[in-house]
Amino acid sequence: xxxxxxxxxxxxxxxxxxxxxxxxxxxxxxxxxxYSFFHFIFISQEAFDNQxxxxxxxxxxxxxxxxxxxxxxxxxxxxIAVSWFNPFLLLYRRAIRLNHEYLADxxxxxxxxxxxxxxxxxxxxxxxxxxxSLASSFNYPVTKKRLAMMTTKINLRIxxxxxxxxxLLLPVLALALADKTYSQKTAAIPxxxxxxxxxxxxxxxxxxxxxxxxxYTVMEKHTRYFINxxxxxxxxxxxxxxxMKEEYEIYSRMNxxxxxAANNAGILLYKEGPPVKKAPSPEIFENWKKPxxxxxxxDGKHVPNTKLNHYENTDIAEYTLHKxxxxxxxxxxxxxxxxxxxxxxxxxxxxxxxxxxxxxIRFLRFKRIxxxxxxxxxHIGETAN
Numbered sequence: 001x002x003x004x005x006x007x008x009x010x011x012x013x014x015x016x017x018x019x020x021x022x023x024x025x026x027x028x029x030x031x032x033x034x035y036s037f038f039h040f041i042f043i044s045q046e047a048f049d050n051q052x053x054x055x056x057x058x059x060x061x062x063x064x065x066x067x068x069x070x071x072x073x074x075x076x077x078x079x080i081a082v083s084w085f086n087p088f089l090l091l092y093r094r095a096i097r098l099n100h101e102y103l104a105d106x107x108x109x110x111x112x113x114x115x116x117x118x119x120x121x122x123x124x125x126x127x128x129x130x131x132x133s134l135a136s137s138f139n140y141p142v143t144k145k146r147l148a149m150m151t152t153k154i155n156l157r158i159x160x161x162x163x164x165x166x167x168l169l170l171p172v173l174a175l176a177l178a179d180k181t182y183s184q185k186t187a188a189i190p191x192x193x194x195x196x197x198x199x200x201x202x203x204x205x206x207x208x209x210x211x212x213x214x215x216y217t218v219m220e221k222h223t224r225y226f227i228n229x230x231x232x233x234x235x236x237x238x239x240x241x242x243x244m245k246e247e248y249e250i251y252s253r254m255n256x257x258x259x260x261a262a263n264n265a266g267i268l269l270y271k272e273g274p275p276v277k278k279a280p281s282p283e284i285f286e287n288w289k290k291p292x293x294x295x296x297x298x299d300g301k302h303v304p305n306t307k308l309n310h311y312e313n314t315d316i317a318e319y320t321l322h323k324x325x326x327x328x329x330x331x332x333x334x335x336x337x338x339x340x341x342x343x344x345x346x347x348x349x350x351x352x353x354x355x356x357x358x359x360x361i362r363f364l365r366f367k368r369i370x371x372x373x374x375x376x377x378x379h380i381g382e383t384a385n
Contacts (some may be wrong), residue, residue, distance in 0.1 A: 008037045011026065011028065011042060012026050012040060015027055015028060016045065018048075020041065020058070020062070021062060022039065022062070022065065022066055023036070023039045023040065023041050023061075023062055023065040023066075024039055024040050024041070025041050025043055025048065026040050026041065026042045026043070027043060027044070027045035027048055028042050028043065028044055028045060029044075029045060030044065030046070031044055031046070031047075032044045032045075034053070034057055034061060035061070036061040036062075036064045036065050036069075036070075037070050038065065038068070038070045039065050040065075041058070041061045041062065041065060043058075054121060056108050056113050056118055056121055057121075059107065059108045059111065059113075060104045060105070060107070060108050061104075062107075063103065063104040063107035063108065064100060064104050067100075067103060067104075067107075069100045069103075069104075072096050072100065073096070073097070073100075076089070076092065076093045076096055077093075079092070080093065105118070111284070112280075112284050112287070112321055113321060114319070114320040114321035114322065115320070116320065116322075117321055117322065117323060119361065120361070120363075204255055205255065206253070206254050206255030206257070206258045207250055207253050207254050207255075207258065211250050211253075212250075212254075212258065214250070215247060215250045215251065215262075216265075218239075218243065218246070218247060219237065219247065219267060222237050222238060222239040222243065223235045223236065223237045223362070224236055228326070235266060235362045236362070237360060237362050239360075244358045244360060245358060247269065247358075247360070248269050248271065248358045251267075251269040252269075266362055266363045267360070267361075267362065268360070268361040268363070269358060269359070269360050269361075270358070270359055271357065271358055271359075272357040272358070272359050274350075274353070274354040275318060275346070275350065275353050275354065277317040277318065277343070277346060278317070278318060278319070279313055279314050279316055279317065280313050280316055280319060281313065282313050284313070285308070285312075285313035285316070288305070288308060288338060289305050289306070289308050289309070290305065291304070291305040291333065291334060292333060292334060293334055293335055293336060294334055294335075294336050294337075294338045295332060295333075295334040295336065295337045295338065296308065296338055296340065297337065297338065297339045297340065298311075298340045298342065299340070299341060299342055299345040300339075311342075315342055315343060316340050316341070316342060316343075317341050317342060317343045317345075317346035317347075318340070318341035318346055319338060319339065319340050319341070320338070320339045321336055321337075321338050321339075322336065322337040322338075322339070323335065323336055324336065324337055
C-alpha cells in the first residue's frame with residue numbers, strides 16, 4: 001500500500017498542474033488513464049490541450065475528489081493489512097469501491113447528462129488502461145448492475161452501510177456461533193423431486209447451441225450496418241418488444257462464458273427498473289431555452305424552445321438528452337435533442353412503462369455505437385426525429 005501511495009504522489013512531480021474547481025488537474029504525458037487521488041485528478045495532457053476529455057468524465061472524477069473517497073480506500077486497505085486473515089474484508093473492499101462509483105455516477109446524472117448517453121460513455125472506456133488500485137478511476141469495471149443502478153432510485157449511502165456492517169459482523173458471528181461437529185457417517189442428501197416446477201433463470205451449463213444460434217440469427221436479422229467517419233462498420237439494431245423479450249430470455253439464461261462472448265460481439269442486454277421522477281434544477285431548466293443548443297420535445301411532440309416559458313422546472317418529471325452527430329446534425333440548428341416528460345404524461349404512462357422493459361446496447365470492440373430500448377428506441381449518431 002505504501003509503495004502505491006508513493007507511486008501516485010511521485011506521478012505529480014514535474015507535471016503541469018491546473019486548478020479545476022475544488023480539485024487540481026495533473027497533466028500526464030502520453031495516453032495516460034484518468035484517475036483521482038484525494039484532490040488530484042490525473043489526466044492526459046494531450047487530451048486536455050485538445051479538449052478531448054468529455055465533461056462527464058471530469059464531473060465523475062471531481063465527485064470522487066469532493067466526497068473524499070480516497071480516505072475510504074486507504075482505510076479499507078489498512079483494515080486488510082491488519083486483518084489479512086479475514087476474507088470478508090475483500091468483499092467489504094469491493095462493496096465500498098462499487099458504492100463510490102454509484103455515488104459518482106449519481107453526481108454526474110444530477111446534471112444535464114442523460115442516463116443512456118452516460119451509459120454509452122461508460123462503455124467507451126471498457127478497454128481503458130489500468131490504474132493504481134488505490135486511485136478512484138472512471139474506468140472502474142462497467143457491470144450490468146452499475147448500468148441498471150442508474151435507473152434505480154435508492155439511498156446509496158444507507159445501502160452501502162448495511163452491506164459494510166454485514167461484511168464486518170459476519171466473522172464475529174461465525175466465531176461466536178461456531179461449534180465443532182464430529183461426523184461418523186456421510187449425511188444423506190435427499191434426491192430432488194421429479195415434479196418440481198421451479199424455473200431457473202441461470203444455469204452453469206448455459207443455453208443450448210440451438211438457442212445460441214437463434215439468439216445471434218435474430219440479432220443479425222434486426223441489425224443493419226453503416227460506415228462512420230472513422231471508416232468503421234457500425235451496427236444499428238431495432239426490434240419490437242416481443243422479439244426483445246425473447247432475446248433477453250435467452251441472454252439471461254446464458255452462463256458467464258456465453259454472456260462474455262456476446263459482450264465481445266458487441267451485445268449487452270439488461271432489464272430496466274421502473275421509471276422515477278427526476279425534475280431538473282432551475283438553472284438547467286433555464287439553459288434549455290437556448291434554441292441554438294437544444295431542440296425540445298415535450299411529451300413526444302417537437303415544440304419551440306419558447307414553449308418552456310409556459311412551464312416551471314418542477315413540471316418536468318423526466319428528461320433525456322441525446323447528442324446529435326454525423327447525419328443527425330444535418331438541417332438542425334441545435335446540437336442536442338432534449339426529450340421532456342411532464343408530470344401528467346409520466347403519471348398517465350407509468351403503469352405501462354413499469355412493465356418489463358429491456359435495454360439493448362450495441363457496440364463494436366467496446367466502442368460506443370447505439371442503444372435500443374424495448375419501450376423507447378434511440379439510435380445515437382442517426383437522425384432522431
